[in-house]
Amino acid sequence: MAPGKISYPSVFVVDSPMRPPPLPPKPGFRQRQKGIQTLLVILVIVALCGLTVEACFIYRLYSTKEQPTPPSESHTAMRKQEKDVALSKHQQLGEMKPSKPMAQLTTGNSTVNGVVLWNEHHESILHQVKLKPAEGKLVIEKEGYYSVYSKINFKEDKITCTHSVLRTTDRYGADILLLQSSRFHLKLQKQRVVVDNSFHGSVDNSFLGGMFHLYKGDAVFVKVQNCTLVLSNAAENYFGVFMV
Structure with a gap:
């Protein structure tokens, strides 16, 4: 080449093929994600509340069993139960009617x-x-x-x-x-x-x-x-x- 001139390569250099830029996310996608996350949080809270209530019932049940009933109250309760059963039988007999004329x-x-x-x-x-x-x-x-x-x-x-x-x-x-x-x-x-x-x-x-x-x-x-x-x-x- 002659002095004072810009040299150019003899072979053209071309960039490698490039992928197209990614598309922007759809407007509703992020909203759906937030809705699903909120629903999961609510379900977890409900499950924890259910476990808490169940634990309270179990604790109360065992606490009641551990407390002995006084003999006087037990005897009174038994007599009341027997009276209720006898009254129920009497009412059933009194109210019994024939099924046909x-x-x-x-x-x-x-x-x-x-x-x-x-x-x-x-x-x-x-x-x-x-x-x-x-x-x-x-x-x-x-x-x-x-x-x-x-x-x-x-x-x-x-x-x-x-x-x-x-x-x-x-x-x-x-x-x-x-x-x-x-x-x-x-x-x-x-x-x-x-x-x-x-x-x-x-x-x-x-x-x-x-x-x-x-x-x-x-x-x-x-x-x-x-x-x-x-x-x-x-x-x-x-x-x-x-x-x-």
């Missing part, structure tokens, strides 16, 4: 035109069945199949004594005979007893029972002919129905 009447001691009238007292049961005391009838309030039964204890007035159960319904114009039992006493001298110190006669009993479909509003009643009721108590004379 049913009725049972006892101590039938009089008749009107042969229809037995029944006395309602503490041994009687009436549940979803209505009683007409003046007519001696049980009125059905819910349709279904019912078992109808009756037992009477009587003294004979004549040779034939008839015990029957009848049904009254709006579907028919007359009473319907459901059950009947007739007793024939050919030998009036075979069994003699004194009843009310005024009548000598034979004492017998009759039981009737059967299953019938009864509608709402139907009524059933007991009727006797040529016989007089005796021994009027719950074990000797009763009449009832129950849904099956």
Whole structure:
């Protein structure tokens, strides 16, 4: 090269390939990071609070067990618990009701035109069945199949004594005979007893029972002919129905 001139290299020098500058972070990225961090902090605080409460309960439980109960307080607590249990059983028995309609009447001691009238007292049961005391009838309030039964204890007035159960319904114009039992006493001298110190006669009993479909509003009643009721108590004379 000639003196006084700038020398240039014979080979061009080129810089190596460079990566493009990184893009700036999106605006919401940092906000999401802060939200996640805040949520984690809250969860950690809640977990620590739960552990603290659990530790307090455990400490209180063991502290209560370590303190002995005075004998007087223990005895009083036991008596109170026994009284509560007895009261609960009594209430359950008193509040117990039949699951289905049913009725049972006892101590039938009089008749009107042969229809037995029944006395309602503490041994009687009436549940979803209505009683007409003046007519001696049980009125059905819910349709279904019912078992109808009756037992009477009587003294004979004549040779034939008839015990029957009848049904009254709006579907028919007359009473319907459901059950009947007739007793024939050919030998009036075979069994003699004194009843009310005024009548000598034979004492017998009759039981009737059967299953019938009864509608709402139907009524059933007991009727006797040529016989007089005796021994009027719950074990000797009763009449009832129950849904099956």
